[in-house]
Amino acid sequence: MSHRDSLLQAATLFCQSFASKRPPDEIFSHFTSTESNISVFEHGLPRLAPFLGREFRGREGLERYFKTISECLTYEDMRFSNYVVDVEMRKVSVRGEARFTWSSTGQSWDEVFTYVLAFDVEGKVVKYEVWADSGAAYLASQGKLT
Template identity: 50%
Template sequence: MSFRSQLLSSATSFCDAFAQNKDLDSILSHFSTTHQVSAIEHGEKAMAPFLGRPFEGLDGVRSYFDTIAALLSYENMEFSEFTVDAEAGRVACKGKAKFSWIQTKETWDETFAYMLDFDDEGKITDYQVWADSGAAYLARKGELDKVRKEES
């Protein structure tokens, strides 16, 4: 198997595990144990506890996913448009899902992007997310539905 094929297989396997709400140990099994790993969801730190700061090391990545699971639920997650850069050891893709802020029960449909960097064994070293932090913030505050009504 070429390195490009390995990267695509590793990325789709990780995304499938996340989309299927696999347990945290299954998710973390896709991360490197031979390199320093990190997770970051880009955005303004003040908008949500998982935004705008790097979660370093396997314990940090675990903390990121624990935080997400405590605050958000999602359904109908799917991924597409996988783009592999074998020279850089990186895969980018687009995802979409229906998210819900657990405490307020406010929901939104979201399209987001992943950038995954891999080690030589096809394990994730760096996990980056770009998502709709505005919708997450409003849902967290219980104001998303109110803003929607004002706009219609």
């Protein structure tokens, strides 16, 4: 299997496990076992949501990020497309779509988002970056999404 194909397969398996709401341990199994190398960062202003604009490092940070996300949000109909593989940098960018709901207010919105996944030489995620609609998340958290 080529490097490109192995990166694409690793990214696809990660995204499928997230989209199908697999248990956290299964999602975490896609990350490197070198815990100190793990980095999770969702772009946005930290004051808009507790998971934005903060780097979550290591296995503990990874678990804290996903716990925070699961306390704030639920999602339905998640799907991924437009995978772009950068073999030299060992990164994959992917477009995602889903319907999100802010749990405490029940307000929902349809969103398009992007993941950039960086992989180690074993095909495990070392860096997980997210670009999403932080404005919609904030408005939904305040019960002001129209």
